[in-house]
Amino acid sequence: MRPLIDNIVAVIKKRGGRMELEDFRRLIQKTRDSLFENVDTLMELVIASGLPIDIEGDEVILETCFRPWREETFCVVDIETNGSVPKRSQIIEIGALKWRNGEIVDRFESFAACSYLPYQISEITGINPEDLEGAPPLEKMLPRFKAFLGDSLFVAHNVSFDYNFISHSFERFGLGVLGNRRLCTIDLARRTIEAERYGLGHLNIALDINTLVHHRAYADAITATKVLEIGLKNVPDAIVTTEQLIDFTKMPVKRAKAILESEKLKTKN
Template sequence: MQKVFEELTQAFRRAGGEISYEAFDRIVRKHATLFEDSETIYYLLQASGYPIEESLRGFRLKTMFTPWQMQEYCIIDIETNGSKPGRSQVIEIGAVMLKEGKIIDRLETFVACAYLPEHIIKLTGIEPTDLAEAPSRKEALTQLRNFMGDAVFTAHNAGFDHGFLNASFQRFGLGPIGNPVLCTIDLARRTFESERYGLAYLNESLDLGMQAHHRAYNDALAASKVLMKSFENIPESVKTTDELIRFSKSSKKERSETEKRKKKRREKKVNS
């Protein structure tokens, strides 16, 4: 499904946010099995958190029409008993849902685990007794899947959290994560100066007020505060959620060239 997410997003961007039913069919049929048709894949995309919806002429990508200020951001942090999802597992999940600068929902849960290495106990302060009667992995991951909806998957160093959870979701039959991804480190680097961008350093330098580190919910909350700090310095030219995500990944040169092109279009519009 990852290729479907990528190809559809590229197609939506080339077409200004909406594509026809025919264009959708051409993309998804390349990746469909004998037991899947275009309608089934459409519902699978929605179930995975990919923000697609029907429009008058076909389908549209919601993040290309939603102002970034109005978007829901699911800020997630996980603690694990190892670094490789094939050999280790999630032991704690923390998430907050942010919209219009306010936390509108939250999720915090331990995850049942039979093996907890001593160095993880020392790092997190999580004890085996904390996990003994916790929800099973499938139960906890299902909670997170339902909590996320089609919000933007947001995390500090999002590559790790997204990669680990994506593998875990698929292992337990929950499908891949189709939600758009935003990394708060990437966005922070493009919106404010700091000697370092690790969460512990930003927690102290920005006086975020979070005492614990390497605990999922507190780290998710700290990352949400970093996100809000970044939001204070988003250029006026960035209007939609999709533009925000692309801005977060852009180089300084790319951002400068984009600003110049948009300025020229504004001047041309005024003079016409």
């Protein structure tokens, strides 16, 4: 499913954010993993993955190509795990909050039951086996988080780790691949904030965020949200839509900073 979703996004973006429904069906037919997979079923799975697409009449629209990022719902996520490899480890805590137009509009925080918690993980996170007693098993907690996430923009500090770990966990428990569009606050910070280092702990101090707890999921999600908010204040005015914002965070750092400097000069003049 991952190659299919990535291909759908690439093709729709090349077409300006929209494509004919029949072309969309043919695209799925062409890139499906197996000849035995039903196209209509795959369409339903793609929509259920959190990819923000909408079908309007005979057109399929990637909503983030048209939605102003200032109106976007950013779901800032952080996880704690009992190891670094999804196939051999599991999530022990998810903390997330939804941020829109400068305000936190919703929050999610939960431990997950775990039978194996290495001492080193307890040392880093401060989470002890006793904290996980009575916590819901992952197969019950993850559907709640998936419903909370919806099709909002998935945001995290070093987003690949959290995104891929959660996506693997979703697939493991039959919830399908994670298809939400995503944004990394490290990438945003490197292009919009001057700092010696861009780790969350360093930015927490350097930017006077000063969240008291580190390496706990919800506290780190709060810190990442503050980094997001500070970074967004420096985004060029030419960046209007959510997809433009995502693309901006992926462009070469020198080019992004050159755009910012050019905008500053225009403002002065």
